Amino acid sequence: MQTTNHLLMVRPVRFAFNDETASNNAFQQRSKSADEALHTQREAISEFDAYVALLRENGVVVEVLQDTPEPFTPDSIFPNNCFSTHIDEEGRTTLVLYPMYAPNRRIERTKLRALLDTMQWDRVVDLTHWEQRGQFLEGTGSFVLDRVHHVAYACRSPRTSEVVIKEWAETMGYDYLLFDCTDAHGTPVYHTNVVMNVGTNKAVVCLESIRDDGQRRQLLQRLEKGGKLVVSISLSQMQQFAGNMLEVQNTDGQRFLVMSQTAYRSLAPRQIEAIQQDTPILSSDLSCIEKAGGGSARCMLAELYVP
Numbered sequence: 001m002q003t004t005n006h007l008l009m010v011r012p013v014r015f016a017f018n019d020e021t022a023s024n025n026a027f028q029q030r031s032k033s034a035d036e037a038l039h040t041q042r043e044a045i046s047e048f049d050a051y052v053a054l055l056r057e058n059g060v061v062v063e064v065l066q067d068t069p070e071p072f073t074p075d076s077i078f079p080n081n082c083f084s085t086h087i088d089e090e091g092r093t094t095l096v097l098y099p100m101y102a103p104n105r106r107i108e109r110t111k112l113r114a115l116l117d118t119m120q121w122d123r124v125v126d127l128t129h130w131e132q133r134g135q136f137l138e139g140t141g142s143f144v145l146d147r148v149h150h151v152a153y154a155c156r157s158p159r160t161s162e163v164v165i166k167e168w169a170e171t172m173g174y175d176y177l178l179f180d181c182t183d184a185h186g187t188p189v190y191h192t193n194v195v196m197n198v199g200t201n202k203a204v205v206c207l208e209s210i211r212d213d214g215q216r217r218q219l220l221q222r223l224e225k226g227g228k229l230v231v232s233i234s235l236s237q238m239q240q241f242a243g244n245m246l247e248v249q250n251t252d253g254q255r256f257l258v259m260s261q262t263a264y265r266s267l268a269p270r271q272i273e274a275i276q277q278d279t280p281i282l283s284s285d286l287s288c289i290e291k292a293g294g295g296s297a298r299c300m301l302a303e304l305y306v307p
Contacts (some may be wrong), residue, residue, distance in 0.1 A: 001087070001305070005248065011052075012041075012067055040288050051286065058250055071107050072104070075293060077295075079112060080300075085302075094121065094172070095121040097127060098128065100138060119306055135161040136159050145198065153192060154178050203229070205233065240265075241259070241290055247279060256282045261284060261287070
């Protein structure tokens with residue numbers, strides 16, 4: 001299955017700008033004052049609750065895990081980096097745990113395991129040992145999956161190591177395609193899921209971010225081979241999180257493409273029309289979360305593939 005109707009989200013308690021991730025996340029913006037930081041913290045909770053309500057109103061199952069003040073984990077609102085879940089054709093489930101770049105993000109796994117360990121997994125793949133060697137792979141932030149054709153798309157970055165994704169792919173039975181992405185200023189993009197999204201029939205991709213012609217052609221060919229209609233977005237739209245989308249479905253099997261209002265407002269009418277041919281758009285205001293955290297709608301959703 002490319003999509004699931006079952007998601008995990010972490011409700012923030014001390015959401016804040018994370019100094020440990022800012023060195024390679026150009027999307028983050030530091031608060032200008034203590035008052036602004038406190039406002040961001042409060043607004044993040046309000047934005048989170050409205051986002052959960054939107055998903056549930058449309059029939060998507062959302063498990064909400066309440067974060068705790070201690071230990072302090074400013075990015076726990078983005079749980080998709082710490083783990084991923086998978087289910088094969090026989091219904092066997094796999095939980096994968098990932099090596100994280102920032103030490104304070106590694107603490108998030110402990111909080112998440114309290115919930116994840118209540119679920120039954122046929123297999124657990126633990127890649128966290130790579131942290132000791134300075135090699136990282138941050139889940140479905142580092143790569144974007146075509147789950148049907150077993151292809152992982154990934155842009156190289158300090159958070160996405162080729163040696164780790166090679167081990168992941170061999171273990172999970174996937175192929176992977178690596179490429180290089182930069183933003184409008186030539187800065188390497190920190191996570192693949194701000195560059196692109198892959199759904200059942202479409203892929204939304206910032207092709208402009210891939211400066212190498214050969215890599216760009218290879219990505220397009222692989223997506224088209226997988227039967228994807230490619231909706232191209234600009235570097236400016238990527239900066240407004242138009243690549244940070246996730247296709248989900250509700251309990252009736254209806255599929256949606258979920259994004260932030262920032263992303264939606266950046267799209268041209270022709271792009272919206274192409275997307276909504278078979279996936280209505282659900283958008284929520286996440287502007288405070290986007291500004292301080294450097295992540296958006298997709299980053300906040302961890303997919304649960306469970307029987």
